[in-house]
Amino acid sequence: MTRPTLAIVTLGGCDGCLMSIVDGHEALVELLSVVDIVSSPLDASHRPLPESVDIVLIEGAVTTEEDRAHLLEARTAAKTLVALGSCATYGGVGGMRNLVADDAEAAVYGASASRPQIASFVEAPALVVDVDVEIPGCSPSPERTHAALQALLGGTELAEGRRNLCHECAREKVDLLDHSAEFVSDAVVALMELEEIDAKRCLLEQGLLCMGPMTREGCGAACTSVNVPCRGCGGPSRRDFEQGAKAVDALASVLPAGALMHMEDLTGTAYRYALPSSLFPAMTTADDEEVRRD
Numbered sequence: 001m002t003r004p005t006l007a008i009v010t011l012g013g014c015d016g017c018l019m020s021i022v023d024g025h026e027a028l029v030e031l032l033s034v035v036d037i038v039s040s041p042l043d044a045s046h047r048p049l050p051e052s053v054d055i056v057l058i059e060g061a062v063t064t065e066e067d068r069a070h071l072l073e074a075r076t077a078a079k080t081l082v083a084l085g086s087c088a089t090y091g092g093v094g095g096m097r098n099l100v101a102d103d104a105e106a107a108v109y110g111a112s113a114s115r116p117q118i119a120s121f122v123e124a125p126a127l128v129v130d131v132d133v134e135i136p137g138c139s140p141s142p143e144r145t146h147a148a149l150q151a152l153l154g155g156t157e158l159a160e161g162r163r164n165l166c167h168e169c170a171r172e173k174v175d176l177l178d179h180s181a182e183f184v185s186d187a188v189v190a191l192m193e194l195e196e197i198d199a200k201r202c203l204l205e206q207g208l209l210c211m212g213p214m215t216r217e218g219c220g221a222a223c224t225s226v227n228v229p230c231r232g233c234g235g236p237s238r239r240d241f242e243q244g245a246k247a248v249d250a251l252a253s254v255l256p257a258g259a260l261m262h263m264e265d266l267t268g269t270a271y272r273y274a275l276p277s278s279l280f281p282a283m284t285t286a287d288d289e290e291v292r293r294d
Ligand code: SF4
Pocket: 012, 013, 014, 015, 016, 017, 059, 060, 084, 085, 086, 087, 088, 092, 093, 137, 138, 139, 140
């Protein structure tokens, strides 16, 4: 029997999502026993992407025209296109680069006439394709990645929900659920400012800025379960939510106004992983529509 084919295409990312495949250990051995990997950056022979592949995993975001071309090629080749990680799903951390690109370039190269033309600082190309499966996270855990791949290969539904992270976070929420409570916390504090962290109570109620209420479930509350506030790498809980706007909206309703002033880097806090996808409708071009799939 012919085995399904799988390819991995990397765009502008950090390779961390590739590690979520490799770190699957036994699950990786299981994967290799049921698919043929036909093209991958992990493959030393650098085989090009074939014209047709059953499953193509995309890691990283479109940050250059070259990335854009590779993504279009992948969409054409793939029967199933999978966005692996928050860069591929929402644009990711690199999606904020154009906000600081000029300053960063000037800081590194100054006004030198020999300043190189830096490809990665070009205007971010429009996002271009629809994907069939999303595996969010920066990076997604190996368990999450391999569970999604197994579901895909087994033809079963992906079981992940679209509620917010607070639903799967085991911390006790009292004021967060009490609509008569004026605020859940009087101030926002940094993790190191807390003399003691209550290991059971909601971190937002302890004054720590947690993105759980505006972030999609699915990671098993990996950070909050070890006393670290969620940074939002799971992206918005619903596709029609702007995660950053939702963050300001939600936090403004549970924190006093002065507390929000602690969000000195509003974009970096509220839009850390999903700024490009928040702008997506405005960035899609007519040409792009031709390669989109229902
Ligand atoms: S989602 Fe995170 S881990 Fe994955 S490529 Fe992007 S920055 Fe790296």
